[in-house]
Amino acid sequence: MKNYLFYGLVVLFLSNCSSVEKHNALMESNLSTEEQLEDVTYLERKIEKIQPSLHQFISKEELRRKFDSVRNTIKIPLKPNEFYFKVSPLLASIRQGHSIMSPLVPKYSKKESKEMKKKGLGPVSQFDYKYIDDRLFIMENKSKDSTIQKGTEVVSIENITPQELFLKYRSTYSSDGYNETFIPYAFTMRFGSYVYYELGMRDSLQFKLKCYDSIYTKLIKRFPDKKETDKNDKKDTLSTSKTKDSIIPKLTKEQKKELKKKKKEKDEYDYNYGYDKVKKEYTKTLTFTAKDSMTAVFKIKNFAKGGYKVAYKEVFELLKKSNTKNLILDLRGNPGGRLNEIHELYSYLTADSTFQLIEEAKVTSKTSLLQADYLSSLPKSAYILIIPTYPVYASILILNTKKDENGDFRFRMKSSKVKPHKANYFDGKIYVLIDGGSFSAACIISSKLKENPEITFVGEETGGAFNGTVAGRTSSYELPNSKLKTRLWIMDIAATYKTNENGRGIFPDKEIIPTKDQVVSGADPELEWIKLDIESQK
Numbered sequence: 001m002k003n004y005l006f007y008g009l010v011v012l013f014l015s016n017c018s019s020v021e022k023h024n025a026l027m028e029s030n031l032s033t034e035e036q037l038e039d040v041t042y043l044e045r046k047i048e049k050i051q052p053s054l055h056q057f058i059s060k061e062e063l064r065r066k067f068d069s070v071r072n073t074i075k076i077p078l079k080p081n082e083f084y085f086k087v088s089p090l091l092a093s094i095r096q097g098h099s100i101m102s103p104l105v106p107k108y109s110k111k112e113s114k115e116m117k118k119k120g121l122g123p124v125s126q127f128d129y130k131y132i133d134d135r136l137f138i139m140e141n142k143s144k145d146s147t148i149q150k151g152t153e154v155v156s157i158e159n160i161t162p163q164e165l166f167l168k169y170r171s172t173y174s175s176d177g178y179n180e181t182f183i184p185y186a187f188t189m190r191f192g193s194y195v196y197y198e199l200g201m202r203d204s205l206q207f208k209l210k211c212y213d214s215i216y217t218k219l220i221k222r223f224p225d226k227k228e229t230d231k232n233d234k235k236d237t238l239s240t241s242k243t244k245d246s247i248i249p250k251l252t253k254e255q256k257k258e259l260k261k262k263k264k265e266k267d268e269y270d271y272n273y274g275y276d277k278v279k280k281e282y283t284k285t286l287t288f289t290a291k292d293s294m295t296a297v298f299k300i301k302n303f304a305k306g307g308y309k310v311a312y313k314e315v316f317e318l319l320k321k322s323n324t325k326n327l328i329l330d331l332r333g334n335p336g337g338r339l340n341e342i343h344e345l346y347s348y349l350t351a352d353s354t355f356q357l358i359e360e361a362k363v364t365s366k367t368s369l370l371q372a373d374y375l376s377s378l379p380k381s382a383y384i385l386i387i388p389t390y391p392v393y394a395s396i397l398i399l400n401t402k403k404d405e406n407g408d409f410r411f412r413m414k415s416s417k418v419k420p421h422k423a424n425y426f427d428g429k430i431y432v433l434i435d436g437g438s439f440s441a442a443c444i445i446s447s448k449l450k451e452n453p454e455i456t457f458v459g460e461e462t463g464g465a466f467n468g469t470v471a472g473r474t475s476s477y478e479l480p481n482s483k484l485k486t487r488l489w490i491m492d493i494a495a496t497y498k499t500n501e502n503g504r505g506i507f508p509d510k511e512i513i514p515t516k517d518q519v520v521s522g523a524d525p526e527l528e529w530i531k532l533d534i535e536s537q538k
Contacts (some may be wrong), residue, residue, distance in 0.1 A: 207220055284298070
């Protein structure tokens, strides 16, 4: 048995090495014209089969013309990542922001990956950025060099300018529909990836920076992750403290019990409010603008992290207890997340005794949901336990997918069911802050809130569309020859409240777009306008 186990591990190790070598060799090999054409046709067939509402923003004839046009340009062999710039704009042309294709990146062995992890945070990842008026600015400095100020412009990295990257990759992705406000936010989110695609994995990068009128260069080096540093520091502390003369005070049982209780409470709070250990911030934060608690700001950075049920229950209980009259829901920069979470949140924001947040999701066929990535979010070690349950899971999907009166297939979800509002729903004045970074689930709940004319929206047009988005469940593929990774989505999800202006986002009642100087200085003109509006109502 031991011999079989040993040989099994050897085979696994060799196959992994072979896979890495094969993948990296593919990156440098040329695809024949026949292989390129096969990949284009494969993509065309996949999106026709899987993508619902495929012709919402582009006609069938126009999409076919684009595919044929690309086929006509395929004349010479190309490397996979050269081919990427031909084929990825086809996926982007359907104007569904969740669907995207990625170029190939080098693969590393487990040993190499472990070594890189030890080296820590890469140069580009040591800053948070914002792309404003075709210029990239540093908004937060997490590097070891504290002299780099907030608002410093990134002129170039290893002589590659942000503007060059923006132009090069702009055609490879889209927003939902026709709006443009999402584009700079999407570029900022993917900026680190674009630098990696161009320069590969580096331990240091030369940044050319501009602060005021001064242009200078900085060599930004990779530095160890704080977790690793803290771990090593702890080891050193323990080793130096274990001397004969050291006296470590012993805790009583009651003290230990109290510490354990406090730790448990802290861990629960961190989980419920979505604490981000890397950024050292909470996903959900509630603050009051004054001591009288009359106005509260509830900032939600995403709908993907934390145990939201407890958090929302506590937040709205506190608002009720504090007799808060004005609630500012801040969804700026919120890229979306869980439908069940916005379903829960909306139940605290509506005075309607019962409500339906979203329509049943539109899908392409009764079995299209079987194309979803069933195991993608699970560790491979769990496959042996989960795979036997797949027949039951598949049966439930098929049974819950039915044709509607228009002949469209609809899938019933928990978040599409009628639900009663919460007893302690907020019955005061609501403002919603939105911008181009408000996307996906953040737009779905905003669309539904727009149904209430008493709610005031402030900011700029959202990056996501008013009338829904193709998302929900993903279906990932590799093109057969180039192996370019393609992520398609299976469900068209929309709030029950719609607008006649198809393909645009949620527009604010009061449009306010901060200038670069306001963003850099930390000013918040949108919030200030709301405060003045509240005062004027008094």
